[in-house]
Amino acid sequence: MKKQKLSFWEIWNMSFGFLGIQFGFALQGGFMSRIFQTLGAEKDAIPLLWIAAPLTGLLVQPIIGYLSDRTWSPKWGRRRPYFLIGAILSSIALFLVPHSPALWIAAGFLWILDASINVSMEPFRALVADKLPESQRSYGFVIQTLIIGIGTWIASNLPWLVSKLGVSDSAVQGVIPMSVKVAFAIGAFVFLVSILYTVFTTSEYPPEDLEEFEREKRESKNTFISDILGNIGSMPNTMIKLGVIQFFSWFAFFTMWSLANPALTEHVFNTPAPIESSYNMSDANDVLLFDTANTAFQKSSNLVGSAMGIYGLSSMAFALILAFYTSKKRINRKYVHLGSLILGGIGFLAMYYASPENLKYCFILIGIAWGSILSMPYAMLSSSVDPKKMGVIMGIFNMFIVIPQIIAALGGINFVSGLLGDQAINAMTVAGISLIIAGLCNLLITNKNAITYQLNE
Template identity: 80%
Template sequence: MNKKKLSFLQIWNMSFGFLGIQFGMALTGGFMSRIFQTLGAEIEDIPILWVAAPLTGLIVQPIIGYMSDRTWSPKWGRRRPYFLIGAILSSLALIIMPHSPTLWVAAGFLWVLDASINISMEPFRALVADKLPSSQRSYGFVIQTLIIGVGTWVASSLPWMVSQFGVSDSAASGIVPMSVKVAFTIGAVVFLLSILYTVFTTKEYPPEDMQAFEEEKAQKNRFVADILENIGNMPTIMKKLGVVQFFSWFAFFTMWSMANPALTEHVFKTPAPVEKEYVMSNPVQKAAFDVENTAFQKSSNEVGSYMGIYGLSSMAFALILVLYTRKRRINRKYIHMGSLILGGLGFILMYFIPSPEYLAISFILIGFAWGSILSMPYAMLSSAVNPTKMGVFMGIFNMFIVIPQIIAALGGINFVSNLLGEETINAMIVAGLSLIIAGLSNFLITEKNAITYQENN
């Protein structure tokens, strides 16, 4: 199919729903560990409580990709029905999540929320490749990254923002503060509205060969066989990018799960108080616990706000690339390599900073890596994928995102960081080293069309 070039506004409209998806991801990434700690989780148990998220992605994304490839409605298109279903479920989960009464309920809702986010997220990756000619794909994924950066920045700062309007950061033992509850509710509304905007402003191309599409769709009981066949036939570039993705996502999963306990303890000097160490029936000890808990909740707001900076810098990174890629080619390989190495240095710097305000430098550097992770691998991959199987291949590619997260959750973070010592901040050093390895792994990529797309004029 000869796809026409789209305007900036058209690409913006088709990508805008990612604002809501990123609200959901940033709220969970920035504050889920805080919720777990508030409900009584020990620091060493936090990674395993996150295991639901990548496990869900491993299962859901290939299924949704396969199903969306085989879906077509003249009114709703191919990918948009999945955006909408995922948005409704995600919004409900976001509202309920911070009201969880116990740790296991919160972990269960993280499972539900991540499954719902995956239903919306995977088809968005495929939509960019569906709608844009190869010459615009770097541009399209970068615009998507720009929107993701906005979402990360705003959502990560939401608890701090609402607390500035007088919403309380204090709460009784085992209760999530109202500032977090309000922030998650706002996130739910933004999630649904942004998805609706994309659904109603974007049209999709029908299958190029409708007869072949209907014949393939009519085949029964081919799901597992098709998935396995496509895994066996994945392009070489996907395997090479898989190595880069493995270390990239190990690093960011480490940040999402461990940054709050690591930074509140090492940088802010306000670790979460452990309730069992206090005699809560003693008024003096209860008062001491409440003071320390409020300090932890306030510094957690600050950590979230600083984490929002990586969304802001990824937005700036994306904006520069948007302006550049509109008219010029880029070397995706070296941009990705340099960005990941800078992000790795940002993580390592966290160990050495003398006061919290220097966290801004770390997260600016991390934002360069995040902006590149969200755009360059997908732009490189889309050059080598059969357009009729874009959804399922994007879903399979997600394996290289979730498998490292599963390994990290099942003990990888604790094992590697404990090699450096018992301090929680060592997890951030592990994240930094992992990102640097990811950056250097780009030397594996040699496919010229993946590295730099040459448009035929």
């Protein structure tokens, strides 16, 4: 089927739902560790509490990709039903997460939230490949990255913003501050509305041969596991090489999401989370000291969240530059990705020397890497796989995202950063080294069509 070139606004509409998805991911990535710490988690236990996120991605994304490849509704299309189901579940989970009364409940809500976000997110990657001709693929993924950057920046600043509007950062021991609760409620609303916007403004191409589509679907009804395993076993070399890059890239970013808050509140702001067992909570003076330290930690956590939001703003600017360039000219995806990841690695390494005033510059560099991670690997992959299997291939490709996160959560971060010492900031150094390794691994990519494609055909 010859696909029609789309205008900027048509691509914007089909990608707009990612604003809500990124609200969910940014609030989760920026503030779940803070919620865990507020509920009593020690910093060494935080990565394991995060294991819900990659485990659900490992299970959900290939399944949703497989199912969406085999879905067709004349009214709702192929991918949009999954956007909508995931949005409803994610919005409910986002609202409830900061109301968790205990650590195990917060960890359980993270499972639900991440699974729901993945139901919406995975088909969005496939939608770009479904809708756009080859010549607009890089452009489409870059526009998607632009919207993700907007969502990351706004959502990461929400607790700080609502605090500035007068909502309290203070709370008794073991209770999430109202500023965080309000921020997550706003995120839930934005998630649902932005997905609805894409669902109702975007159409999808039907299968080229509907009868053949239905026949293949019936024949494959009982072959789900074998089909997934078959596609894993027949991965193109380019996909495997991109998987190596993804492994080191996502090890770095999972390290940031899970440990940036304890690392930066402790090392940069000098306001670590107070440990209740260090205080005599039956003594009024100790209670006052605990409350003072906890309020200082909550306020510096707001500032860490705002600083993290800079990487969303930076990735947005990077994506905007790429969008203008790729709309008319071709790029060398391999070298763009290589350079971007190395810059991000330098940003992580610089955190060891950062002050509260210059921490934002570290996240500017990290944002360049993030903008590239969200576009270049997918653009390279989509040029080297069977378009009929785009959903399941994208789902399988995301295994290279979740496996490094599982390894990190099961002790990988604590082990590797422990080799450098017991300071929390060492985790950010490990993230920097990992991202630089990911950048250099781009030298493995040799498929010419994956590296560059003539975009103005």
